[in-house]
Amino acid sequence: xxxxxxxxxxxxxxxxxxxxxxxxxxxxxxxxxxxxxxxxxxxxxxxxxxxxxxxxxxxxxxxxxxxxxxxxxxxxxxxxxxxxxxxxxxxxxxxxxxxxxxxxxxxxxxxxxxxxxxxxxxxxxxxxxxxxxxxxxxxxxxxxxxxxxxxxxx
Amino acid sequence: xxxxxxxxxxxxxxxxxxxxxxxxxxxxxxxxxxxxxxxxxxxxxxxxxxxxxxxxxxxxxxxxxxxxxxxxxxxxxxxxxxxxxxxxxxxxxxxxxxxxxxxxxxxxxxxxxxxxxxxxxxxxxxxxxxxxxxxxxxxxxxxxxxxxxxxxxxxxxxxxxxxxxxxxxxxxxxxxxxxxxxxxxxxxxxxxxxxxxxxxxxxxxxxxxxxxxxxxxxxxxxxxxxxxxxxxxxxxxxxxxxxxxxxxxxxxxxxxxxxxxxxxxxxxxxxxxxxxxxxxxxxxxxxxxxxxxxxxxxxxxxxxxxxxxxxxx
Numbered sequence: 487x488x489x490x491x492x493x494x495x496x497x498x499x500x501x502x503x504x505x506x507x508x509x510x511x512x513x514x515x516x517x518x519x520x521x522x523x524x525x526x527x528x529x530x531x532x533x534x535x536x537x538x539x540x541x542x543x544x545x546x547x548x549x550x551x552x553x554x555x556x557x558x559x560x561x562x563x564x565x566x567x568x569x570x571x572x573x574x575x576x577x578x579x580x581x582x583x584x585x586x587x588x589x590x591x592x593x594x595x596x597x598x599x600x601x602x603x604x605x606x607x608x609x610x611x612x613x614x615x616x617x618x619x620x621x622x623x624x625x626x627x628x629x630x631x632x633x634x635x636x637x638x639x640x
Numbered sequence: 641x642x643x644x645x646x647x648x649x650x651x652x653x654x655x656x657x658x659x660x661x662x663x664x665x666x667x668x669x670x671x672x673x674x675x676x677x678x679x680x681x682x683x684x685x686x687x688x689x690x691x692x693x694x695x696x697x698x699x700x701x702x703x704x705x706x707x708x709x710x711x712x713x714x715x716x717x718x719x720x721x722x723x724x725x726x727x728x729x730x731x732x733x734x735x736x737x738x739x740x741x742x743x744x745x746x747x748x749x750x751x752x753x754x755x756x757x758x759x760x761x762x763x764x765x766x767x768x769x770x771x772x773x774x775x776x777x778x779x780x781x782x783x784x785x786x787x788x789x790x791x792x793x794x795x796x797x798x799x800x801x802x803x804x805x806x807x808x809x810x811x812x813x814x815x816x817x818x819x820x821x822x823x824x825x826x827x828x829x830x831x832x833x834x835x836x837x838x839x840x841x842x843x844x845x846x847x848x849x850x851x852x853x854x855x856x857x858x859x860x861x862x863x864x865x866x867x868x869x870x871x872x873x874x875x876x877x878x879x880x881x882x883x884x885x886x887x888x889x890x891x892x893x894x895x896x897x898x899x900x901x902x903x904x905x906x907x908x909x910x911x912x913x914x915x916x917x918x919x920x921x922x923x924x925x926x927x928x929x930x931x932x933x934x935x936x937x938x939x940x941x942x943x944x945x946x947x948x949x950x951x952x953x
Contacts, residue, residue: 498656501814504785505655508778512822516829520836528704528764529757529774533826534833539841540850544868548857569696574767578701601696619857621849621869 544621549576549584553598554611554634568597584616584633591635599639606639655817656810660934661790664812667819667928668749668788669740671779674925675756676736683919684773685763687729691722693766701767706757725762728755739783742793750784753777775822776922779929782815816929817892823926824889827905831885843882845875852915859917867915877911884908891930902927 515525519532526532551563565575582590591612599609614633619626685693699716700707710719718724732755738748760773782788787809789795799806834842841847849868856864867873884904891901905927909920 497811498652501655501785501811502651505814505818508818512825516832519833526702526769528761528769529777531769531771531774532833533771533829534837535771535830536847536851537830537833537837537842538847539838539844540847541841541844542846544846544849544853546850546854546857566692569693569699570701570766571693571763571768573770574701578767619853621853625869626853626865 546619547584548617549580550615551580551583552613553609554613555608556610568601583612583614588635592637595637609637611636655814657813658808658810659812660808661787661812662934663816663932664786664788665791665793666933667816668783669792670928671776671925672736672740675776676740679922687726690725690759690762694720694725700765703765704761706761707765728758731755742789742795745789745793745795746784749780749788753780753784756780772920772922775819775826775926778822779819779926782818786815787812819926819929820892823923824892827885827888831882834882843878845871845878848874848878855916861915861917864915898930902930
């Protein structure tokens, strides 16, 4: 390329530089993922999905979170109620609460109050219903557990 | 030095072969039409859903870089308002339509890419992010950086009227090659992550059964619930998935195996959608970048010719 006029190679050189930078950007999150923290900067992301192995038994847990009010009423929370989407709600709130995280339950109550303008003292507790599905030779078996986290306004 | 020159020559031949721009134009039309008429209306948050997210109680959870930047520079009070979002949404659709018909193609594509990046980034600033749109969004940006309106466009009609039939250029293939490699990279790094984190145990069948059951129950997909109960089938599907992901890169370099990989990929994504609800139809649409519609037509040798590489209307 050295014998070519500069103007004719400028474009391809710029594109080459662009390609190399883009590749470097794509390699970084993959390397980062291997070392631990997962990079979630869209659109250049680590692509490892469903990457962990599971051993038998095959079982999964679904969690449904509700808010219990002082009047005894119960309202099942949907992600939209909190300005979230499905996976975000599961990852940030439902999952940790189902595992017994009381701090997250309190944060959820705070967020719900801000979202709905519920008055202080109106929320009695955060309740989580966990349904554990287990695959057996006889088919799918489900059992249910409840968790209740009393809520106090901050 | 000689060796370096050979590498540079090979690089240029691969990335910058001569082309009339027809391949790129066809891909522009296919991908932009899919984004406008399929993905935006059916698989991405609607304007109303964006506005609901905007009204959320505590704002962004984990803002993407573009959203953080816009919140900092023009200011959140200016950008993240219903009126701005509404105008931006319809401007994005307008830019998409303009890119589709090839009117001021590169400017339109830049605006369409910007709008698409903005709305996807916005949706992914509330605690969850997905991969499906990533390569498609990058391709939209590439349309703005390449002669994507050289053929099959209003720009081409106008140019032909003014200056006659166009020749060939060396800058109309690299976006397609880049998308091919990005697709291969997405599969390969996914396969590598499975083997690195799960090892060969990832193919034990139980792994796929667990993931499938989890998503099938979440999205109420009877086919997924049924398939998750068949261990042997899940072992075979796991092995096939790893083999596909680790070797898809062959489709980029070996033309003969391409149809098998593209058909396999389409089946894989369709199967994942039906059993696990994960939407990766964007990848199937991007497979258009593998089809060489110019092959056999009046295409020059395909070799890199620097004399015209720089001319990219």
